[in-house]
Amino acid sequence: MFRCRAGLARALRPPPRGRAHAVLQCHQLRCPSRSLMSSGAPGKAGNNLLLYLIVGGAATGTGVYVYKTLQDSKERYASRLARISRQSQDSEGAAPQETAAPSPHPKVPSHVPFLLIGGGTAAFAAARSIRARDPGARVLIVSEDPALPYMRPPLSKELWFSDDPNVTETLRFKQWNGKERSIYFQPPSFYVPVEDLPSVENGGVAVLPGKKVVHMDVRGNTVKLNDGTQISYDKCLIATGGSPRNLPAIERAGKDVQKRLTLFRKIEDFRRLEKISREVKSITIIGGGFLGSELACALGRRARTRGLEVIQLFPENGNMGKVLPEYLSNWTTEKVRREGVNVLPNAVVKSVSVSGNRLVIKLKDGRKVETDHIVAAVGLEPNVELAKSAGLEVDSDFGGFRVNAELQARSNIWVAGDAACFYDIKLGRRRVEHHDHAVVSGRLAGENMTGAAKPYWHQSMFWSDLGPNVGYEAIGLVDSSLPTVGVFAKATAKDTPKSATEQSGTGIRSESETEAEASEVPISQSSSPMPQVPKQGEDYGKGVIFYLRDKVVVGIVLWNIFNRMPIARKIIKDGEEHEDLNEVAKLFNIHEE
Amino acid sequence: MSYCRQEGKDRIIFATKEDHETPSSAELVADDPDDPYEEQGLILPNGDINWNCPCLGGMASGPCGEQFKSAFSCFHYSTEEIKGSDCVDQFRAMQECMQKYPDLYPQEDENDEKSSKDLEAASMEASAAKEEKASS
Numbered sequence A: 001m002f003r004c005r006a007g008l009a010r011a012l013r014p015p016p017r018g019r020a021h022a023v024l025q026c027h028q029l030r031c032p033s034r035s036l037m038s039s040g041a042p043g044k045a046g047n048n049l050l051l052y053l054i055v056g057g058a059a060t061g062t063g064v065y066v067y068k069t070l071q072d073s074k075e076r077y078a079s080r081l082a083r084i085s086r087q088s089q090d091s092e093g094a095a096p097q098e099t100a101a102p103s104p105h106p107k108v109p110s111h112v113p114f115l116l117i118g119g120g121t122a123a124f125a126a127a128r129s130i131r132a133r134d135p136g137a138r139v140l141i142v143s144e145d146p147a148l149p150y151m152r153p154p155l156s157k158e159l160w161f162s163d164d165p166n167v168t169e170t171l172r173f174k175q176w177n178g179k180e181r182s183i184y185f186q187p188p189s190f191y192v193p194v195e196d197l198p199s200v201e202n203g204g205v206a207v208l209p210g211k212k213v214v215h216m217d218v219r220g221n222t223v224k225l226n227d228g229t230q231i232s233y234d235k236c237l238i239a240t241g242g243s244p245r246n247l248p249a250i251e252r253a254g255k256d257v258q259k260r261l262t263l264f265r266k267i268e269d270f271r272r273l274e275k276i277s278r279e280v281k282s283i284t285i286i287g288g289g290f291l292g293s294e295l296a297c298a299l300g301r302r303a304r305t306r307g308l309e310v311i312q313l314f315p316e317n318g319n320m321g322k323v324l325p326e327y328l329s330n331w332t333t334e335k336v337r338r339e340g341v342n343v344l345p346n347a348v349v350k351s352v353s354v355s356g357n358r359l360v361i362k363l364k365d366g367r368k369v370e371t372d373h374i375v376a377a378v379g380l381e382p383n384v385e386l387a388k389s390a391g392l393e394v395d396s397d398f399g400g401f402r403v404n405a406e407l408q409a410r411s412n413i414w415v416a417g418d419a420a421c422f423y424d425i426k427l428g429r430r431r432v433e434h435h436d437h438a439v440v441s442g443r444l445a446g447e448n449m450t451g452a453a454k455p456y457w458h459q460s461m462f463w464s465d466l467g468p469n470v471g472y473e474a475i476g477l478v479d480s481s482l483p484t485v486g487v488f489a490k491a492t493a494k495d496t497p498k499s500a501t502e503q504s505g506t507g508i509r510s511e512s513e514t515e516a517e518a519s520e521v522p523i524s525q526s527s528s529p530m531p532q533v534p535k536q537g538e539d540y541g542k543g544v545i546f547y548l549r550d551k552v553v554v555g556i557v558l559w560n561i562f563n564r565m566p567i568a569r570k571i572i573k574d575g576e577e578h579e580d581l582n583e584v585a586k587l588f589n590i591h592e593e
Numbered sequence B: 001m002s003y004c005r006q007e008g009k010d011r012i013i014f015a016t017k018e019d020h021e022t023p024s025s026a027e028l029v030a031d032d033p034d035d036p037y038e039e040q041g042l043i044l045p046n047g048d049i050n051w052n053c054p055c056l057g058g059m060a061s062g063p064c065g066e067q068f069k070s071a072f073s074c075f076h077y078s079t080e081e082i083k084g085s086d087c088v089d090q091f092r093a094m095q096e097c098m099q100k101y102p103d104l105y106p107q108e109d110e111n112d113e114k115s116s117k118d119l120e121a122a123s124m125e126a127s128a129a130k131e132e133k134a135s136s
Helices: A002-012 A017-039 A042-091 A121-133 A267-279 A290-306 A326-338 A386-390 A435-449 A497-504 A509-515 A565-574 A581-586 B017-021 B065-077 B085-099 B109-135
Strands: A111-117 A138-143 A172-174 A180-182 A204-209 A213-217 A222-225 A230-238 A242-244 A261-263 A282-286 A309-313 A341-344 A349-355 A358-363 A368-371 A373-376 A380-382 A408-410 A413-415 A420-424 A428-431 A461-465 A471-476 A484-489 A542-549 A552-559 B003-007 B010-014
Touching (some): A261 A267, A267 A290, A282 A290, A282 A368, A290 A326, A290 A341, A290 A461, A309 A368, A326 B010, A471 A565, A484 A581, A542 A581, A552 A565
Parallel strands (some): A484 B010
Antiparallel strands (some): A222 A230, A242 A380, A349 A358, A484 A542
16 A cells, blocks of 8 residues: 555656656657658758767667666576575585485375375364364375474473483473473374375375475466475465574674574474583573573573573563563563573674684674574564465565465465464454464364365464463463553462463463363362562562553453463453453452462 | 552553452453354264364374274264263274374273273263253
């Protein structure tokens, strides 16, 4: 819309002087030819011939110049592309051999009824949904990642708090109640071998790991893999997720800096960072959002026991500055500092270089940070490369594939998870990068791929923990630029994420809501809570924060209170204007001991 | 006394326990139990089993999914005095299948008992709730 307005303005403005001249010139050129024909005066013709030669020469000269410039631009463009792809190859230097040298798999079926591109949380949730609803369904997951589908939240939380020295191998984490689970959704025996998928009785889910879909033919309902294999499908889900963004300052910095950089997303990033955290003296995390703050707290814990320096720097005024209102963001920053992290807010990176054996980060305000390793947690770029060959729309505001309220991009193509920019009937078009959203949208896509035709309606939630003693759950549009109303009480020892998971028997809170329906939930027999002596500055012990858009609650943060998500979801679903939010806050029972 | 302060566009209320003990005047919109968009529990409004219920975990979608669905359906619709007593064959088929995947379906006896008891409990609760709804 903005573009339209600008164009209109341009059209209404008088044409610039140069162009007016050009118009006149053209007119002059045409006149001579007419006058040549009509008057036929030889003197004038001679003058005009000279004019033609000059203009013709100039035109040719211009033409040559333009052509050369275009060629140069093309060369510059091509070399820029080459540099970018070289850089991305370098940063993937640790990639396993399977992805580096693909060979055609002899037994990949040439056709599958359900093809899921991407092997993460959304794809797994969709596979489960399809299998539940369509008896005997045959589902193929094609994943660039060599690992079977797994959940990401523990990679920046629980796995770091594990006492098991083999945790990087097993990837199992003991939840607070002692129950252990793996980050993998299912063990390998759950899946059917790829070559057996067409024939296995009752169907199943097969995973083709370490392969990338590089081309999609929507008209022919086929895809092509990076090893040349072609697979046709009846229904397809795109769940390609995203890739971690990098800072331009770091991209420019060269190989020696890239060697000391982690872009955190996958299992191998966790393994690598865990090893590095035991070897170096100082790690700096760039980024003050969910991932950056969680990693900072996880590493900060190690800082205290192993003498590791942990620094976190970001442009905002405080941790979670884009999510929490300023007073709470400040409170949170103090909490992160108490976890052993040296937090530097209002820090914008200007350049990064290597000096001696250390990294030197220069900030725009002149400060310098010396460190051994950098973790960049500065956002996620949705993986939309397939949009080009598939002819799918990419959203210019939020990024990602544009889909409708039913997560559909085209008749047989759905998109779910981080890569989906979808229409939320209640809250408007958005793109959500959280675990529970991947589960909810993946499940919905699976339902719609098996004929349900349901829109996105069940609002997904998210959560974050800052160490084991402070945590929050949230739902809806939680944007710190919105006006907020926060209602707080004082926290006791019972109100921590630790006791929340003890009560519900799970570590991943999005499941705790749903599984509680089916089985008896034993209430933990923990000791009676001791009311904490109110400390100076610790006003925001527990409470609920409402985010408003035109007096309607569009987002809610449950601050250190748990298992109240259903009522929060209900309030957002209602979309009512409430006069007194303190009355709404009463529904949450924030003082409950 | 509850009190409140304003920091720019953000309002902060500190509420006492006594204040919040008085009933809330906030009004919530009545839910439509037959809303087709809503997430359903284990039993759908029309009485069918919602195989996609998150509460079932992966039971209906795994390698033994078909056997599980067949056994549980039989149990759900069973009108025998001892509910499910006519479903022994289906449960046996399910057991046999599950024994082939010990790491998916742990074979300790207590676990088997617990999981089938949980399902029975869930199904009982669901059918009791349905009866209540029908009679109200």
